[in-house]
Amino acid sequence: MKTPRPLPAPLGSAPFTFREAADAGVSRRRLRHPSLRVPSRGIRLPAEHSADVKLNARPLTLVTQFSAASHATAFLIWDFPGFLPGSGAPAIHISRPDSMAIPRRKGVIGHVGQFFADEITTIDGVLVTSRTRTWLDCARKMSIDELTVVADHLLRHPRPEFESRTMPYARPGELAEMLDRHKGTPGIRKARLALEQARIGADSAPETRLRLALCRSGLPEPELNVRTVLRSGVVRQPDLAYPEHRVAVEYEGAVHSDAAQVIRDIAREEDYSGAGWTLVRISKRHMQNDARAAVTKVRAVLASRGWPPN
Numbered sequence: 001m002k003t004p005r006p007l008p009a010p011l012g013s014a015p016f017t018f019r020e021a022a023d024a025g026v027s028r029r030r031l032r033h034p035s036l037r038v039p040s041r042g043i044r045l046p047a048e049h050s051a052d053v054k055l056n057a058r059p060l061t062l063v064t065q066f067s068a069a070s071h072a073t074a075f076l077i078w079d080f081p082g083f084l085p086g087s088g089a090p091a092i093h094i095s096r097p098d099s100m101a102i103p104r105r106k107g108v109i110g111h112v113g114q115f116f117a118d119e120i121t122t123i124d125g126v127l128v129t130s131r132t133r134t135w136l137d138c139a140r141k142m143s144i145d146e147l148t149v150v151a152d153h154l155l156r157h158p159r160p161e162f163e164s165r166t167m168p169y170a171r172p173g174e175l176a177e178m179l180d181r182h183k184g185t186p187g188i189r190k191a192r193l194a195l196e197q198a199r200i201g202a203d204s205a206p207e208t209r210l211r212l213a214l215c216r217s218g219l220p221e222p223e224l225n226v227r228t229v230l231r232s233g234v235v236r237q238p239d240l241a242y243p244e245h246r247v248a249v250e251y252e253g254a255v256h257s258d259a260a261q262v263i264r265d266i267a268r269e270e271d272y273s274g275a276g277w278t279l280v281r282i283s284k285r286h287m288q289n290d291a292r293a294a295v296t297k298v299r300a301v302l303a304s305r306g307w308p309p310n
Contacts (some may be wrong), residue, residue, distance in 0.1 A: 068127035070095035074134040081205035082149035139187030147194035152202040213291035230275035245305040
């Protein structure tokens with residue numbers, strides 16, 4: 001059996017359209033080879049290529065200038081935190097203006113709606129709904145708390161020493177304006193409630209979930225990632241803090257099991273203790289069952305430091 005010639009670069013490494021194949025000199029006959037998968041009409045994907053939704057979105061959005069990756073697909077492209085039911089499904093979400101027909105093709109979940117110019121952007125040639133529009137589009141399927149996780153992510157001020165940006169992805173007024181633009185959109189009531197309980201300062205989804213659980217249980221609202229001078233030359237920035245009671249709360253993910261991190265964690269705890277603070281360390285296991293163990297742990301420490309329940 002004759003071995004088929006390899007596809008010209010870049011067609012051999014990413015999804016591509018029939019037009020791109022023709023421009024590269026590839027015949028339609030070669031496009032029927034079993035080594036190529038068919039994610040959608042007029043699209044081919046090398047079989048050995050991973051079905052990465054970010055790459056699959058590229059040819060689908062280039063088919064027409066009036067389509068954009070949206071909803072769960074945009075959620076993944078933007079790498080949002082938070083849980084969106086069904087976001088792992090292989091189908092691609094495509095949106096068009098409501099003056100056009102809804103997209104209908106294999107492997108595509110089509111949507112139509114009203115779009116303002118600043119609600120569509122481009123990533124590496126791919127049309128994608130903006131971060132704020134994607135947040136609203138996903139509101140219908142997400143819980144209020146998970147929408148808050150995304151809102152906190154969008155509002156968070158970046159840390160220039162660790163990131164390549166200096167501005168937040170969005171400001172509270174921009175999220176509010178997005179809701180005002182699209183009154184009546186499915187899920188908008190949940191989005192409004194999420195925006196009400198969103199705060200600037202959380203560095204991760206677990207920090208947001210922990211804050212929400214603490215406040216919902218009746219504990220005072222903590223400060224978020226505020227630089228705190230413990231003594232001359234010693235500054236810490238606890239994930240959550242109750243300065244009045246000198247209580248710091250830190251959420252510790254898997255990275256805290258690293259040997260070097262363990263040493264840093266010990267030094268951090270010594271800094272707090274030496275300044276008369278109590279450090280409460282929260283892990284994934286404390287967050288189970290609506291974070292009941294985390295709430296109990298923080299409540300006990302606050303009570304020991306003079307916080308009186310209402």
